[in-house]
Amino acid sequence: MNEYIGIAVMFVLAGGIAGAMVILASTLGKKNPTPEKLAPFECGKDPFSLPMGKLAIKFYLTAILFILFDVELVFLYPWAVVYRQLGLLGLTEMGVFLGILMVGFVYAWDNGALEWK
């Protein structure tokens, strides 16, 4: 327990100082907002589009496919470790699992999800 006292004190101090700065500034400081002051800063020019621009939906699709097959890989690791104990059942089940995901892969491939245009 004693080892953590230092970290706890550090946490309280840091949080306290940062919090105090924010709270004191927002309560005691003078407030005089004007439309110009509240506009986003864009090197002196008026902003004419969203900072990021339009995001291609393809990124979302690629990310989703990545997550799916990455999680599939994650399942493969522990299976590989206990493969011997699981025997034939383990092989069959993992085969079914991979098969189902292969069907999904073929579907994605067929329907142009892997195209990048």
Next chain:
Amino acid sequence: MNGATLSDLLLLIPELILVGMALALILVARRIRKTSVAVVGTVLAALAAALASVWALPDGATTGFGGMITLDGYSQFFKVLIAATLAMAALLSVKTIDGETVPRGEYHALLLLAATGMMLAASALDLLMLYLALELMTLCSYTLVGATVKSPLANEGAIKYFLLASFASALFLYGISLTYGVTGSTDFVAIASALSEQGFGANPLLLVGVGLVTAGIAFKIAAVPFHVWAPDAYQGASAPVAAFLAAGSKAAGLAALGRVTLVAFGSQAEVLAVFLAGLAALSLIVGSLVLLAQTDMKRLLAYSSISHAGYALLGLIGGTAEGTSATMTYAFFYVFMTLGTFGVVIALGERGEKLEGYQGLASQRPAIAALMLLFLLSLTGIPPTAGFAAKFVVILSAVRAGYTGLAVLAVACSVVSAFIYMRVVVLMYMREPQEPAPSRFPVAISAALALAALVTLIGGISPGTVVVWAISP
């Protein structure tokens, strides 16, 4: 887990059939030119799954996968029911799935996968397995509700359903983890033995855990106060999807709840009874009262399904095997009468989706009006329909459990809801038609309607044929 062998896969044959057909449909999705191919595939898979669940194994309960899955009389009953729901939902979709707005292969694959989740939920003997099954069902349902992408109502319904269902799943998982924490296991049998030793006095967190688990499942059956998603989701979804949700999701939820309350938490029946009675009473009152104000048929049927969830819950209050059989019987008859009512809504197309569309239907299409009359009588609970037999048996369970006041409330609510069900009858039989006669509808829809009408009539005249199969876990 220990002892999982290859032969355990035999327990899952019905689900494997459905998954296999779903995968096949996904693979050939772009090559399907006619909707009927997908529909035939789905119906065949449903039939095969139903047969497999009845004949795959010899009599007697068999458990597999380390005690997570079972195939006893209870799960066989629900598997057959869910297979029937799937087949009828596929038959009813022929008009809506014209390939332009909703892709054919994917739609039926989603139906099949949702049905797989429902069947698994009926077999689950472990809380995590139950979670998996219900999530499979719900994930596919989100997509199905939003399948008609062009409709803003569908998008709204799908988003609302998704957000609320995710929240409910989170609560469910939290409940599972609390239960695991106190009892040391997620397996129903192990929880039951731990509960019968300690009871709720050992740790108040257990009460919270049990309550959250029940609440999570209550969300799936749209019991009040976890019903908020239902009207928007049903109204936004296309009518066949709403039918599938109303029938299948409720059947699966009731199957899960039946097993959870009777097997896992059975020793604490008195405490659970209060909770379930509260859910039932609220569902009955809110469902029947708000029903009165509806003019959109799908929303009307959503509130009707909420009130029917209340009736079905009456059977589970007693915590006895007969009560659970009563709920099973109610679920069975409810599925068919709801699918029938939705079937009429679908058959009439756009005209069928609003209440005024039913004006003068009896003089234009007497057969369809008569079918709608039959289903509405069944929903109200007037003999000799299946709805009356179902109501009789759940009211009996409520009285047996000692909750006679609740029974009186239930029948009073049926009179309240009779007002709006009979308003449809009034519109059909006692008013002049305002719109031209509806066009002919495909044979598939007629087949589904015929099956629903047959079960509703036979259930009313001879309910014994179904009741015999309703075996408690």
Next chain:
Amino acid sequence: MTLTATTFLPLAGAVLILVVGREQLARWIALATTVATLAVSAPLYVNFDKASSALQFVETRDWIPSWNITYGMGVDGISLPFIFLSSLLSVLCIGASWSAVQTRVREFYAALLIAETAMIGLFAASNLFLFYIFWELMIVPLFLLIGGWGGPGRVYAAVKFLLFTLAGSVLMLVGMVALYHTFGTLDFRALAAAEPSLEPRQQAWLFAAFLAAFAVKVPMFPVHTWLPDAHTEAPTAGSVILAGILLKMGAYGFLRVSLPILPAAVQIFVWPMLVVSAVAIVWGAYVTLVQTDVKRLIAFSSVSHMGFVTLGIFTLNQSAVEGAVLQMINHGIISAALFLSVGMIYERTHTREIKDYGGLAKSAPVYCTLLALFCLAAAGFPGLNSFVGEFLIVSGAFKTHVWLGIMAVWGVALGTTYVVWLFYRMVMGELNPGLEGLKLELNAREVATLAPLALLALCLGLYPELILSYLHAPVAQLLAGVTP
């Protein structure tokens, strides 16, 4: 098999009508079915043993073994006259509607036939489950009949009828379920035999549950408000069935369910029931006096007459109860006849207001003769059927308490007044100018429809033992169980 055949033959006829296409054929099929039902039921009356109070022509079959519910039919002396009345009135309804109903003819006759099945089934049922099923089954065809083929206010009347009767029946459902939960059986005789094990408090609650259903049907005083609308707006056949049979089902329920199975509760509730009945008699008669619509007048008079019936039943003495059952049959005949007559004249004049009538005597002598007969019968004229029933009930009322008897007699006096006044306004005097040029006389079919009722009114008035002989044994057995 006779009872099952009698009950379900009309249903078969209804299915046949719905399947066969043509309208004119539908009328003939309906007529043939109802006459056949009468014929099939003939052995019931011929072979009935009047000396025995046991159920006869019993049929039992296993129906739902897992719930211990059997399909049981059987009649005793109380139910048998009602089966006859139901079958007869159905035939007459078909005859009366022959030309009156022109739209959706097939559905009309199918609904009538299904209603007949429900009526006969209710009186023939020997267990409470079947009784309940036919009770609720009755609601639907009548709802459709009133709402589909009735007068201008028909939808309101139909929905009101439905909601009132449904509210009562579902409370009866809870009562029935409670009985089933306690005893495990729903057979009437078994329940009557087992009743001593019910405490008076439980019996009181059950009585209240069943009272809800029966009081709405009879109808007893505060919950009678559905009746005027329903009877007035219904088509002729609907009014005949409503007034002739439906109201009797409520009182029959008291005799079949409440008295044998809940005798302690009957003793608790007897005075409130007597008072409510007496109030219904007098109040109903006063309200009838001020009516301006013919059908509404006859409808309110039914409230008053059924008050006599419930008064007779709850005096719990042999002759009064027999009088009550006899009066049920009589009222069935008379109000059916009155509604039929009104329906026939309405077909011609299309008005129900009394002020539009007057002076029918010269233009329609046969009609007025028959109407006079039925009006006198309604008033309780000696020599016609009502007299005997009312006499027995009034004497029973006097035996129970003087004031009950006084109110009953006052009700009889008022009854005479409103009926004679109605007759005077409709038949006497000069022909109402609005009726000039109409062919008001009855045709042969209509005379044939009214004749059996006139004949029955005369026969029962001169020889009431015709019905009473059936009632001695069962009423004695019934009262033996009730009176402490």
